[in-house]
Amino acid sequence: MRHVTVIGGGIIGLAVAWKLTGRGYRVTVLEKESHWAAHQTGHNSNVVHAGLYYRPGSLKARLSVAGNRSIVAFARDHGVPVDVCGKLVVATSEAELPALGVLAERAEANGVPATMLDAAQAREYEPEVSCVRALRVHSTAVIDFPAVCHALVSLLHDAGADLRLNTPALGIRTGARGGVEVATPQHVVRADVLVNCAGLQSDRVARLAGLTPSARIVPFRGEYYELRPERRHLVRGLIYPVPDPALPFLGVHLTRMLDGSVHAGPNAVPALRREGYRWRDVSLGDLAEVVTFPGTWRLARRYAVPVGLAEVTRSLSKRLFAASLARLVPAVTPDDIVRHGSGVRAQALLPDGRLADDFLIEQVRDQVHVLNAPSPAATSALEIAAHVADRVEAFA
Structure with a gap:
């Protein structure tokens, strides 16, 4: 054997x-x-x-x-x-409709059951959602x-x-x-x-x-909040934004968990060690590996401003994190969310600065x-x- x-x-x-x-x-x-x-x-x-x-x-x-x-x-x-x-992927403005249409085409090409909804139909699933159109992903x-x-x-x-x-x-x-x-x-x-x-x-x-x-593993930390128990009624299921197709992350979203709690997040900020779940988790050796890898600097030139700066700022500001959620569900305020842990994503980075997709x-x-x-x-x-x-x- x-x-x-x-x-x-x-x-x-x-x-x-x-x-x-x-x-x-x-x-x-x-x-x-x-x-x-x-x-x-x-x-x-x-x-x-x-x-x-x-x-x-x-x-x-x-x-x-x-x-x-x-x-x-x-x-x-x-x-x-x-x-x-199931979940809703919501376009919160007319400018996001082309990207939502691309997602619908990908769903069809990949054999994913999905239905395009207008705003009124989307609110039948999520009464508090704000959108012009939404893609209902059934599976x-x-x-x-x-x-x-x-x-x-x-x-x-x-x-x-x-x-x-x-x-x-x-x-x-x-x-x-x-x-x-x-x-x-x-x-x-x-x-x-x-x-x-x-x-x-x-x-x-x-x-x-x-x-x-x-490729070299570059760790990204994703931080979560959750809705306070008395505000969980704002979300019935899963609500996602239309993602930026140039990034591997799906954007901050809202997820009702099996126990009825509603998690919000994650964002995507650089982790300062491979298994660094907080800003204070720092490894000089891990950082040295990242900063001496040529792909890191090529990635930074592409995304550090404004994407990276916006993610770090949102990590440090509960108000900005809540504002990202309010694009999807306007009733969410900073007082409605509390911190709820984080995870670290092992993202492979190629020497030319591309994230392995x-x-x-x-x-x-x-x-x-x-x-x-x-x-x-x-x-x-x-x-x-x-x-x-x-x-x-x-x-x-």
């Missing part, structure tokens, strides 16, 4: 491990933290995306549309809370992604997988008889194949394994490295896992 070591215990790593056990592989999962889903999976918006934003034919488009179906089915099969509630859902991970861990235990928390990869090399050896604080783990699903640390793990990755998976013999898997990666987790498992099987 061939043995695979998976580095990373977020939803992608656990899903890859589960798919591989289902294909007859012996699997070891190494997670450096003390619990599963510790970073991106455990700090995201818990939205199951439909797949309308992504370039037709891209991995993101294909895997998110299929992933929307498979993750919802998995949740229902394994008792994980999920609600296929968007909310889910408990950490609970998905717990279900996967249970399935992996039942399948006999070797699951190791508190086990960082310290060194990686090709074994004397082939395969891959991973040094950890406790043991050297030997396997036939290595799969890197390390998220925020994925490029570092790739370099540790001797690969020169085509698709999932990025690279491989060498006996190694597969998932180097760019931000949103909608959680939505697409089971499909990404099948795609990676296919690559692993090709090594045989």
